[in-house]
Amino acid sequence: MKRRTTIWLSLLLVLCMLFTTGCIEELGPFGDLPGTEDQTPGGNHDNHTPIPPADPSELRNPGANPNPVDPADLPAYSGDAYVAVRGNMPDFASNELVTTSFEYYSPLDALGRCGYTVACIGRDLMPTEDRGSIGSVKPSGWQTVKYDIVDGKYLYNRCHLIGFQLTGENANRENLITGTRYLNIDGMLDFENMVADYIKETGNHVLYRVTPIFVGNELVARGVEIEAYSVEDGGEGICFHVYSYNVQPGIVIDYANGNSALSGEELPPVNGDEEGGTGDSEEDVRDYVLNTNTEKFHYPTCSSVADMSAENREDYTGTREALIEAGYDPCGRCKP
Amino acid sequence: MTVFVCLDDRGGMLFNHRRQSRDREQIADMWREVGTRRLLCAPYSQTLFAEGMRQPIFDEDFLSHAEAEDCCFVENKLLSSYVSSIDTLYVYKWNRTYPRDTILDIPLPGDFRLTEMVELAGYSHEMITRERYER
Numbered sequence: 001m002k003r004r005t006t007i008w009l010s011l012l013l014v015l016c017m018l019f020t021t022g023c024i025e026e027l028g029p030f031g032d033l034p035g036t037e038d039q040t041p042g043g044n045h046d047n048h049t050p051i052p053p054a055d056p057s058e059l060r061n062p063g064a065n066p067n068p069v070d071p072a073d074l075p076a077y078s079g080d081a082y083v084a085v086r087g088n089m090p091d092f093a094s095n096e097l098v099t100t101s102f103e104y105y106s107p108l109d110a111l112g113r114c115g116y117t118v119a120c121i122g123r124d125l126m127p128t129e130d131r132g133s134i135g136s137v138k139p140s141g142w143q144t145v146k147y148d149i150v151d152g153k154y155l156y157n158r159c160h161l162i163g164f165q166l167t168g169e170n171a172n173r174e175n176l177i178t179g180t181r182y183l184n185i186d187g188m189l190d191f192e193n194m195v196a197d198y199i200k201e202t203g204n205h206v207l208y209r210v211t212p213i214f215v216g217n218e219l220v221a222r223g224v225e226i227e228a229y230s231v232e233d234g235g236e237g238i239c240f241h242v243y244s245y246n247v248q249p250g251i252v253i254d255y256a257n258g259n260s261a262l263s264g265e266e267l268p269p270v271n272g273d274e275e276g277g278t279g280d281s282e283e284d285v286r287d288y289v290l291n292t293n294t295e296k297f298h299y300p301t302c303s304s305v306a307d308m309s310a311e312n313r314e315d316y317t318g319t320r321e322a323l324i325e326a327g328y329d330p331c332g333r334c335k336p
Numbered sequence: 337m338t339v340f341v342c343l344d345d346r347g348g349m350l351f352n353h354r355r356q357s358r359d360r361e362q363i364a365d366m367w368r369e370v371g372t373r374r375l376l377c378a379p380y381s382q383t384l385f386a387e388g389m390r391q392p393i394f395d396e397d398f399l400s401h402a403e404a405e406d407c408c409f410v411e412n413k414l415l416s417s418y419v420s421s422i423d424t425l426y427v428y429k430w431n432r433t434y435p436r437d438t439i440l441d442i443p444l445p446g447d448f449r450l451t452e453m454v455e456l457a458g459y460s461h462e463m464i465t466r467e468r469y470e471r
Binding site: 012082084088188189191193196198200201202235236237238239240242 | 351352354356357358359360409430432433434435436437459461462
């Protein structure tokens, strides 16, 4: 269990259920802003509360968010691209406040979905060349679909979890999710701009973690949780913790597969489902064995399974269609 | 008095009680415009003025204490209560969008007129636009 000081634990306990909306407040005394008064480095409050530093010998790179948000606990999207969560304080622990640049991208899961990404971003990680092509990557749930009401027409973008301007990652499939144009621009880019410009200006490091939030076996994330904290100045420059909605105003999305329709219209059926239903029938769900290296799936009784190395093997219970949508191919021997 | 503020493309000033952005070239340009006058600002702005540089007067209630010929750099204060005292308003635009939960609370141009627009290269921003509004 991570070691935190009493102050930090108390702060988390007090703030863990507080959410501040992303709505625009006209400039007023800081005390007018709900939920985050105690973090104010100026204004009417003097109690900016940084994450207390740990003994340098105990430092280690941060891992996954210990307590990712549950979309069911958040307010439904109501016009703001993001909401602050947990008092806008990130969940980094004292012994995670490192000042050496690093970046980490989780391996894709059995459904081909991204996991969390985390980095300590300094100038040395930032790109020095223009962005390359990322069109070769098809993130989980990817569909190419256009609507006139979407800026740029395309509903879905390949959304960098950690933006290109921060770590210079191009076609890294462990850093790209299927995200709406709205998420990409209104929900993520502003935060990336803020962090990138701060690092360029100060030369400081920013801990930055993005966690895509999937529900069950859905292939399209419901949103992303973004945490950031400037290390050298104890969060005075950068400190936020937000959830950005993977929505597109005027369009409804089936997060199970990425299907979409204009609001008020019926969602198209699941790909390949002649009955037009969107649920998986009980007979569709069965056990498979995945080879995460070859990206083939097998019946558990297939002779190829015995030859599979343990590190590439993953057991899976679900539907054939979900595996194919996730990029897996059926084994040519057992023909699942 | 003369007031200086920094805004993003949507009129934002702060997010989570923190300035949206900063740039040393904006500070340098502001000092050039201040000239020999006094510059007042909140203690919150202190980190923008490095040791060894010319220092403003830090005062939590600086807008109330400013005199007619003074300059005020405003990052985190209500302005609408002081609008009648403002003769000249400088707006530095980052030409970027940032998250925001606090925006400038006086309409522009409103009772002001835009008298100057200058583009300057920033240190961490490609281009900063300085607009001057006068009553």
